[in-house]
Amino acid sequence: MIKVEKLTKQFGGLKAVSDVSFEVKEGQILGLIGPNGAGKTTCFNMIAGALPPSSGTVFFKGQEITGLKPNKICHLGIARTFQIVKPLKKLTVKENILVGALSKSKDIKEARKKAEEVIQLTEIEDITDLKASDLSIGNLKRLEMARALATSPEVLLLDEPLGGLTTKEVENAVKMTRKINQSGVTIIIIEHIMKALMSMADYIVVLQNGIKISEGTPKEVSADPEVIKAYLGEDAYA
């Protein structure tokens, strides 16, 4: 579904991402992990078109999309959520979701229908009339997911969707992520909460200092001494 080949991003003297290659197959949940500053968000930025790679290639369903603009990539079927959520604060949850739908279809009737579908899928009915500025972090993250889904993506890039959530909210977000995946959306997810991520992901790619140091199933990666040394030995693996 998405394949990156030798993806590299240089910021001045810093190689934030260095020759990274991986692939996510249709219907999979791929986890992208690594310590702070490993290059995970920079990878997302290059896939979603927010940053042009210094070198390397991004393919979506076999078509090269390297360096295309974010709105073009969104139109092709790749949506993303942000670590720091960015809703339109003065609008309600429902209006924010509608704005997401309108970025895909300019037909208001069609966009309304899509927004309703997404509201049902994400079970967000309880907060649709609240203003985005009045939402808790947990509800902001629910909105962020719904807004991305309103663009009818085939691939969803989730950047730390569980950050700042309570234990109960993490449980609900994990269930929702699985449900969205089962509805046919391929997912790449950056997450620091290892236990939750390992329970969702089919496959994991591990970055450290911009370099891919390991990949495999959650079981394989958790047992890789290189990964334990670099990352899983931290308190995060609680």
Ligand SMILES: Nc1ncnc2c1ncn2[C@@H]1O[C@H](COP(=O)(O)OP(=O)(O)OP(=O)(O)O)[C@@H](O)[C@H]1O
């Ligand atoms: N626009 C930029 N300009 C300069 N350096 C940057 C820029 N964006 C990221 N970096 C640097 O690139 C490296 C990788 O950052 P990135 O945000 O991709 O890491 P990350 O793995 O997502 O980290 P975290 O888990 O903390 O979010 C870091 O050293 C960061 O400071």
